[in-house]
Amino acid sequence: MPSTHIIPTLDDVAKAAGVSTATVSRCLNTSEKVSERSRLKVMKAVEMLGYTPNFGARAMAAKRTFTIGAIIPTMENAIFARGLQAFQETLYANGYTLLVSSTAYRPDVEAEQIKALIARGADGLLLIGYERDHSIYKYLERRGVPTLIAWAFAQDSALPTIGFDNRASMRALCDKVLDMGHKKIGFISGIIAGNDRASERLQGVKEGMRARGLDPNDMPVCESTYEIENGANAFETIMQGAYTPTVVMCGNDVLAVGAMQRAHEMGLKVPQDVSITGFDDIELARIVSPQLTTVHVPHREMGSRAAEELTRMVEHVSTGVSCQLDSSLRLRGSLRVLD
């Protein structure tokens, strides 16, 4: 046995098993070419020594580490949770381990994490949304690491995208809101800088207003990080302004739940006094009372399709095919027809 602080090497395994290092290597990578007797000796030595093939040796032999990296904006609030869970389950079924890191929506942190995951030997990467500095795309191209974008679909993206059209999805909800007689909309948006999903959703509402002859410049817009408390504060700011909307549309469900809470605290009834809408259809949307009208996004389908396609890219079966998924409206109690 080696001392506890020395990491066992391929040599140590070969010595302990009484075979050559080439046999150990073949055994770990292409075990069908090794006799059963050698294989058992090697596996016993591997287990006894606690040997793990290191990145260099294993990557050289298999050309893969069977590790996929996902870099998401946040692990809080469950916005990415369901899609990521499906992504992981599908990867796992295909023999890959998922490592996740989160950026707190900071582009500089994302850039560091991309480099760290590639340095740790990630076979492929999943990124959220397409808006990032050009130098990152150049870097990914130079390193030749298969990378897929999800949570947004963009026809002209440099990398394959598997997601939905954030603008058209929010436009569909806005059309519905206008159909129901609302003319005065307030909007609580996520932070737009560096977040294509947030900016596309806001554009969707503006498009919808213009199409009905309404001026989007009249609409109060409050930007907020995706936290319940901040959504609540943004709602209060909008409702205390000179322009009182009959509906407050929100960039996601987390903001909308904050808006509903603050409405309640301010003595405003939802939807009698003010309607509120969200985006995402996470579990929260059905827990609040009244339930939240929102845009349903096929998170699980998006996650598992992204995993399938990224696996194909890593295994050189595909160079990356984009796929647009449909969203749909969920009309619930928080939105009412205006009298």
Added chain:
Amino acid sequence: MPSTHIIPTLDDVAKAAGVSTATVSRCLNTSEKVSERSRLKVMKAVEMLGYTPNFGARAMAAKRTFTIGAIIPTMENAIFARGLQAFQETLYANGYTLLVSSTAYRPDVEAEQIKALIARGADGLLLIGYERDHSIYKYLERRGVPTLIAWAFAQDSALPTIGFDNRASMRALCDKVLDMGHKKIGFISGIIAGNDRASERLQGVKEGMRARGLDPNDMPVCESTYEIENGANAFETIMQGAYTPTVVMCGNDVLAVGAMQRAHEMGLKVPQDVSITGFDDIELARIVSPQLTTVHVPHREMGSRAAEELTRMVEHVSTGVSCQLDSSLRLRGSLRVLD
């Protein structure tokens, strides 16, 4: 420029910068020993080539990868989200990147992920809870990778623990429930096999009952995975049994929110017809109506203390010091005094 699919090496950087590979290595690892002129040349070449020190080279030079791995049971439901966010923020402030993987509460998946993270060069690991196969602890000891346990405190654990006493915390809530006149308790538990947090919480309730002369064997216990829908089903099962409890205590807030939803659907008023309690005090607890009585766990403090201590362990400043944190009760509308 190299072709896009060839990964640049230290040699490539040295050639592009017109310096020796030793200079490049010194520059990347101990830049104070290199002239400013050489440093700038090297950094320009690194940037141009998209060079990332690979695991082997960098680990050899720095003896660290500045990567910490955390393996958590699930990314869904935000049970671990707030603590993990604080863990990551503190690590990041100390110059470390966090990589997270999740196990879906499967011990076999956890074992694989521990090996994968060590193979990817993790300097240290965070694990949740202390209950796992002895061979994992032996493996971690052999590999000499600093490992810390959080979300549970255990005096006699082989590894340092930073967390709270799950049994005593639930016992305190149970005592309160009994003080309020309840004698018939139903319990919805997480899956107990392999989950020390779940089993300790159930034991806390049983202890509390015994201390008042009540027989814990009378208590209906329903085990459920931590999902809202499953909590709802477990609640219905318990309420339709022959023994009708006046309070249903739940192993966490996610189960409790499911119980509240199903109570509502069954036409039962909370807390008039049945009281419901949770554990964790995640955001959900204050979003439901009535708000949920629960045990508040200092998730943020636990996450940041775990990051501080694990950093000290990785940097050989500490061999790992355990720390017990206090939980506290949050008495809200879902629990009432029995007439």
